[in-house]
Amino acid sequence: MNFPEDFLHYIWQFRSFDYNDLKTADGENLKIFHQGFLNKNAGPDFSNAKILIDQTVWAGNIEIHVRSSDWLKHNHQSDSSYENVILHVVYENDAEIRRTNGSLLPVLELKNRIADDLIRKYEHLFLTLTDFPCFAQIQTVDQFIIDSFLSRTLIERFEEKTKSVIETLNELNGNWDETFYRFMARNFGFKVNALPFELFAKTIPQQIYGKHKDNAQQIEALVFGSAGFLNDKFDEDYPEKLKKEFQFLQKKYNIRPIDVSIWKFMRMRPQNFPTIRLAQFAALIVKANHLFSKVMEIREVTALRGLFENLPVNNYWKTHYHFKKVTTGVNIQIGKTSVDNILLNTVALFLFAYGKHTGTQFYISRAIKLLESLPAEQNAITDKFTEAGVRMGHAFASQGILQLKKQYCDEKKCLSCGIGIKILKQT
Incomplete structure (x- = not known):
């Protein structure tokens, strides 16, 4: 026993x-x-x-x-x-x-x-040393049953994430635009620089950018200055202009830049350097200030994607990955995979959170529709489930898989899992 x-x-x-x-x-x-x-x-x-x-x-x-x-x-x-x-x-x-x-x-x-066979099945699930308990058996479960349970875990995942959104919303006195701006900034950090981006976003409220929406250079100065990148001496004209612009704006708005040392560059492709991401973030602000309102209005996925494409990134970054470091052939636009990541982790989340918070099913449905239109994520976790025979046609399923792994597989909660229960019931 x-x-x-x-x-x-x-x-x-x-x-x-x-x-x-x-x-x-x-x-x-x-x-x-x-x-x-x-x-x-x-x-x-x-x-x-x-x-x-x-x-x-x-x-x-x-x-x-x-x-x-x-x-x-x-x-x-x-x-x-x-x-x-x-x-x-x-x-x-x-x-x-x-x-x-x-x-x-x-x-x-x-x-x-x-039945002894049922006990053996249960013990096999719980004593397995594979990546998740039912790695060897999940392929025997009908895909419809898997998809049905992933629908539940997807909702669980987004409800958990919504709690974090509402906490920030309450801190900001119900300001959805500012809350979205904070989460969008963190998303631009793509895990490695998520925290520095979040701290950077807290140094300067979105409404300040709104006062300079018609001046791209001032927006760029605010972004790079607040992020701590304009404290050096520069020989090139572009960063020197940003520095002078920021010195004026810093005094005007009493901005306290974050420490530049917290930004991470090691073990990263230059395309993902925080300097490039900040340049893209500044261009996004120039292109679409008060982004949350626009996201709520746009219904077509192609139009949502268009918000993050063809950004007016300063040409300086076509030949630089960093201030003072000249290079060639830099792609200054956000890649398709990164845009999908933003649509998934910020846009879809906020549609869901707003619908949940206001009791408006319309926005929850839009969030789910968006997830169903995005490709499934590919990472170490989803790859293992794919290897085991699970089909994931879109991000709705892959997000459900991530929650399944975290809340059920890792915790050995097979008896609370619709997939685990089905395996135990099989004769």
């Missing part, structure tokens, strides 16, 4: 045991009309069950343990919320349990009623 109590919850909930000629430990005839509803909060494991013991119908709670003596170990004998337990379901009946009034608590022992 090598399983936790959760396994018995699954056995009871889905009646995955031999329930012919049931009897209690005292030899009384037992019939199950309804096994009750799983309770994930404090108190007995199943509520509102209905059973027949001999000639008496009982309605109440069911408590489940691996051993009946666990009742005493968990101090249920001192907890009044367990007084309405009508049946104690255990794998092994090793102790006599009585209620506080002295009456014997009926017990159903499952030790010889669970």
Whole structure:
């Protein structure tokens, strides 16, 4: 025997045991009309069950343990919320349990009623050393069942992310534009420089850019100056002009630049250097200030994508990856994969979060439609699921996979997973 109590919850909930000629430990005839509803909060494991013991119908709670003596170990004998337990379901009946009034608590022992094959399947899932428990079995599950559960995990993932959006929204007194600007900036950091981009965005509110929307050089000065890149001496004309422009704007708005040392350049392709990303970010502000409002208005995916394409990035960056470092052939536009990343992690998220926060299903539906139009992500996690036989046609599925791996596979919650349950049910 090598399983936790959760396994018995699954056995009871889905009646995955031999329930012919049931009897209690005292030899009384037992019939199950309804096994009750799983309770994930404090108190007995199943509520509102209905059973027949001999000639008496009982309605109440069911408590489940691996051993009946666990009742005493968990101090249920001192907890009044367990007084309405009508049946104690255990794998092994090793102790006599009585209620506080002295009456014997009926017990159903499952030790010889669970198929050995089912136990082996469960132990195989939990003892596997592969990337996720059902790596070898998931290909046997119908894709429709997988897709259905991924729909659930996708929603779970976006609901979790929405909490972070709403926290920032509350900090900013309900300003959706500023909240979106903060998250967009972080997204431009693409993991490695996500934190520096976030700190940079906090140094200068979006509304300041709005005051200079018709002057690209001032926008660029605000961006690079706030990011800490304009403190050096420059020989070239472009950075020197930005520096002088920023010195004026810094005093005007009392801007405190972040420390330039926090930006990361190591082990990165030059195309992803933070200087290039900042140049693209400045160009995005020039092209579409108050971006959130535009995102909410645009319905077509091609038009949304167009917001991040053909940005008016300063030509200086065609020959530079960094100030003072001259090169050739720099692609100054955001690549398609990066645009997809932004649409997925910021645009779709905010459509969902706004719809959830305001109770507007229209925006939630738009978020889902956007995810279904974006290609599935390719990373170490999704590649393993693809190798195991899972088909992912779009980002909706790949996002669901990431949540599945994090909340179910890594936590070994196979008994709460629709895919794991299906595998256990297979004969």
